[in-house]
Amino acid sequence: MLWYKAWLETRARFLAALGAILLLSSFQVLRGNGEADRHLLSLSWHYEVLHRAHSSLAMLWVLAVSLLMMGGLIREMAVGASDFTLALPVSRAQLMRVRIGMGFLQAITLAVAAWIVMFLLANLGGDARSLENAGWHLLLLVVGGSVFVSWALLVSTLIPGEYTAPAVCLGVVLLVVIVLGDPPLNQWSPSSLLTGNEYLNRRTMMLGGPIPWVRLTATVAMAALMAIGAVKVMQRREF
């Protein structure tokens, strides 16, 4: 039933985020479809549309997961409901595991749903049937984006306040994007991994080449460290 609680707690935010993401992704692809006539000579136009839409999706996705990961015991403490949760016969680690699980499930759902819609719409207006390309984008978004999910989780366990925590979380994300935006630092930027620009074949406008396992593994390891840190913080915290 902790999953049920986690779902009810985030349901409104998740559905709002899903709606916004689907709307934006659809709009981007449909607009690209509408411009297809002007790009008759470009065989890769619809892949280009998909890649552009993915870049916008990545930004909105980071914003969405950051807001979705806000909440939990610290927010409950602010509204006075943490005593009820902490009196239940469950450990804090268990509460955190469910929250992390629900957060990642929702993050993955947002990414997959957006890509399904984008893929279908792009193929309605043209030809962009490469599942490999879609898989590449999704892999980078979800695995590369895991660090943002964990970061939001960590901030939500450290900083109380309904508005302070998301402001700090997104502020730091923005700072990282700006500071690590240009070469050579951009190879360390999680946001450039997310968009996949570095792996884009400019001729086909598809992602390709060997999958950057080392970079993805390092990102997942960092995300895991932050998630473990968040659990430890929560276990030691006094309410």
Next chain:
Amino acid sequence: MTELPAIQTHRLSKWYGRTEAVRELNLSVARNRITGFLGRNGAGKTTTIKMLLGMMRPTSGEGSVLGKKIDDPSESVAMRREVAYVSEDKRLYGYMTVGQLIRFTASFYPDWQVDVEQTLLKKYELPVSRKVKALSKGMHTKLALLLAFARKPKLLILDEPSGGLDPVGVEELLEGLVSLCAQGTTVFFSSHQIPEVERVADHVCILEHGRLVADVSLDEIRQSYRQINVVFPFEPANFQVKLDGVSKVETRGRQVRLFATGHLEEIVNWARSFEASAIDVTPLGLREVFLKTIQE
């Protein structure tokens, strides 16, 4: 074999920086009784309760609830399966409906009593489909009490349980506590409402500045605690009373007021030996005992 107390602490202390919220508390709450936990605001009652439930870590000392160590996370989880707690502000999940919250809570307790749940739902007139955030303060309190009562706890800990309740609600709460205790639940509740405590408690513990200053049964108070007003024909000079059972002495001119916790006959005989012109013995209520105890 004697049964372990429901709650036991040994030199339990909690510091917030340089402030000592709870000071070497030795508390023992017997099973199958209603124990009132009294103290002024900031006396350390809520901090003590939160340490017992594992929400806060003691700075030093140790404690156990239903035989489970309070500072061991896994034992604390096991303990919370048998303990129900109603916090002071009784806030619950505003995003759930009453029905969803009941189902959610019930899922953690195999002994959940559906008949109690249904009875209290009807009695408290709680709307099952209404969102918790749309409930009034009194309804919040009633829902929190339902969630605690229906889980059939071995120990029920309540922090200011009557807050937000109307007189009828308070009456129902007190009846509920007595009824639960009769069924074998130990009740430990903090309150500022002394008449409520006096009505239902078997025992009271009084906390002042984080220290336990009284640990006494209500029967003992009723039987032995007295205020003795003595009027002497002369004004006693440098008056000192060193008698067993006298906890406090107030002198105003020819009148001396003694607060006794026993040895009443000896005290009255002592007053007579000074040729007191009037001796008036009146029983002390919990309110007077509380006020005298924390003013000492």
